[in-house]
Amino acid sequence: MHQTLTSDSLSCLELPTYVSMIMRTSPMISVIVAAHDLQGQLESCLRSILNQSFRDLEVVAVLDQSPECPANVVDDYAQRDGRVSVVRLKGVVGIGRIRNAGAEHAAGDYLLFLDSDHIVGGTTLQAMADQLQATDEPDVLLFGHTRLHHRRSWHGAAAELIAQQGRESFAPIDLPELFGAPAYSWDRLFRRDMWIRQHLSFPDGLYEEVSAVHRAMLAADRIGVLRWNCVQIRRRLTQHPAEAPGGTHFDVFARYEESFGLLQERTALDALAPFLFTLFTRMIRHYLFLLNLEGCLSRAERPQFFQRASEHYRRFLPDGYERPDGREGVKFQLVASGMYSAFEAARLPQLARGFVSRGATVRGG
Numbered sequence: 001m002h003q004t005l006t007s008d009s010l011s012c013l014e015l016p017t018y019v020s021m022i023m024r025t026s027p028m029i030s031v032i033v034a035a036h037d038l039q040g041q042l043e044s045c046l047r048s049i050l051n052q053s054f055r056d057l058e059v060v061a062v063l064d065q066s067p068e069c070p071a072n073v074v075d076d077y078a079q080r081d082g083r084v085s086v087v088r089l090k091g092v093v094g095i096g097r098i099r100n101a102g103a104e105h106a107a108g109d110y111l112l113f114l115d116s117d118h119i120v121g122g123t124t125l126q127a128m129a130d131q132l133q134a135t136d137e138p139d140v141l142l143f144g145h146t147r148l149h150h151r152r153s154w155h156g157a158a159a160e161l162i163a164q165q166g167r168e169s170f171a172p173i174d175l176p177e178l179f180g181a182p183a184y185s186w187d188r189l190f191r192r193d194m195w196i197r198q199h200l201s202f203p204d205g206l207y208e209e210v211s212a213v214h215r216a217m218l219a220a221d222r223i224g225v226l227r228w229n230c231v232q233i234r235r236r237l238t239q240h241p242a243e244a245p246g247g248t249h250f251d252v253f254a255r256y257e258e259s260f261g262l263l264q265e266r267t268a269l270d271a272l273a274p275f276l277f278t279l280f281t282r283m284i285r286h287y288l289f290l291l292n293l294e295g296c297l298s299r300a301e302r303p304q305f306f307q308r309a310s311e312h313y314r315r316f317l318p319d320g321y322e323r324p325d326g327r328e329g330v331k332f333q334l335v336a337s338g339m340y341s342a343f344e345a346a347r348l349p350q351l352a353r354g355f356v357s358r359g360a361t362v363r364g365g
Contacts, residue, residue: 026129027109027137029057030192032102034095034115036068041234042116046077049114050084054125057083060102064089094247096202096212099185103195110141111192113185117234124230128189131226135169139220141189142178144229158182165225172217173271180278182286183213183259186231190216203255205247210255210286211262214279218262249290249297253308256283260316276318284313288331292347303340310338 031049035042049059061077061084063069071088078084087105089098099113110132114120132141144162158181165175172178185202194200198219202208217223256279263275287309290296297305313336323329334343 026054026056027132028107029054029110029112029125029128029189030102030106030108031057031059031112031114032099032106033059033061034098034102034113035061035063035070035074036066036095036098037070037073037116038068039117039235042070042073045114045116045118046073046084048119048121049125050077050081051122052120052125053123054129056129057125058106058108059084060087060105061085062087062089062098062102064091064093064098066092092245094204094206094208094245096204096208099208100201103192103201106192109137109192110189111195112189114231115186115233118186119232119234120230124228127228128226128230131167131224132189134167135224136222137191138169138222138224139191139194140216141224141226143187143189143226143231145184145187145231145233146229148232148234158187162225162227165227167225169222169224172220172223175223176271176274176278178217178223178278179214179275180282182282183210185209185213186233188213191220194219204245205251205254206249207252207255210252211258214259215262218266249301250305250308252286252290253312256286256312256316259283273318273320276316277321280316280318280321281324283316284309284332284335285328287312287335291343306335306340306343307338309335314338 033042033045033049046059046061049057059077059081061074063071063074063086071086074084074086078086085105087101089101102113103111110128112128128141128143132138135141142158142162144158158178161177161181190200195216198215200212200216200219202212259279260276263272263279266272266275287305291302291306291309313332317336323332330346334346337343
């Protein structure tokens with residue numbers, strides 16, 4: 001984006017300033033789209049990107065050989081718009097390898113990872129580019145998102161945190177609260193040279209974003225924030241629809257082990273405790289979410305998952321940590337106790353209320 005200059009404004013500028021403004025261009029954004037399309041939403045996603053007012057972008061669409069990848073749709077867009085390129089992978093691979101392949105083929109200054117059920121508004125990328133320039137092109141730019149399900153829209157879990165930030169960029173150590181927000185790869189831009197320099201990548205299996213995002217946040221010299229809801233996700237759950245061969249929900253434990261390891265390696269951090277507190281809270285909230293998510297874990301898996309969560313509670317509990325207040329704090333205490341029977345007993349009233357509510361909805365419909 002170039003600033004429009006008039007003859008009057010030129011008279012007020014010294015030559016070096018004028019040359020600097022002429023030379024300054026918007027950073028190019030590479031949008032990496034994992035082209036699994038279980039719900040027939042890929043075309044809407046691609047249209048929302050390519051119809052942006054911001055033009056300095058490329059779309060890297062990545063397909064594996066899953067039947068859910070509509071190669072004809074992607075090829076048609078690539079033929080009609082030179083900004084679209086297609087990466088084809090052999091076999092059926094997980095979302096981590098899909099995103100890694102897209103990053104390897106990208107040529108832009110910044111990487112944005114999207115799925116087929118994401119859409120972006122018509123001026124979103126321009127707002128991102130403007131904020132990147134306003135904050136001297138930080139290594140990571142955070143922004144908000146919404147989730148649309150059954151025609152209802154919800155703000156993302158980090159909405160309040162993002163709304164509190166100013167326009168200036170900052171170092172990761174200045175805001176440890178960021179590690180208490182869900183680690184999504186599609187609610188932030190990553191500077192590509194940092195991604196390459198730090199050898200960043202997504203692991204195989206499920207919950208691949210957790211450790212990858214935390215590693216990127218810690219590697220960043222500067223982080224910026226755009227107080228916009230830039231992306232809308234159109235599915236109920238966060239799990240990506242791409243298959244993850246060999247992946248299980250138990251992969252989440254390895255992800256948080258890696259994230260805590262990253263923090264503990266940062267002995268130079270003057271204030272490590274706030275990072276540990278926020279990451280610990282995020283970890284236990286994540287485990288509780290999966291334990292309470294209907295259909296996520298089988299009846300046979302639930303006790304083992306709970307015990308692993310309890311083990312992590314005791315293993316990573318920071319000195320001086322205080323549990324959340326209220327009902328959430330009770331849930332934390334139940335995980336800490338390791339008593340699965342007590343945890344399940346505490347869930348019974350909640351399950352009963354949910355059952356009655358669903359029954360009333362069916363009868364009323």
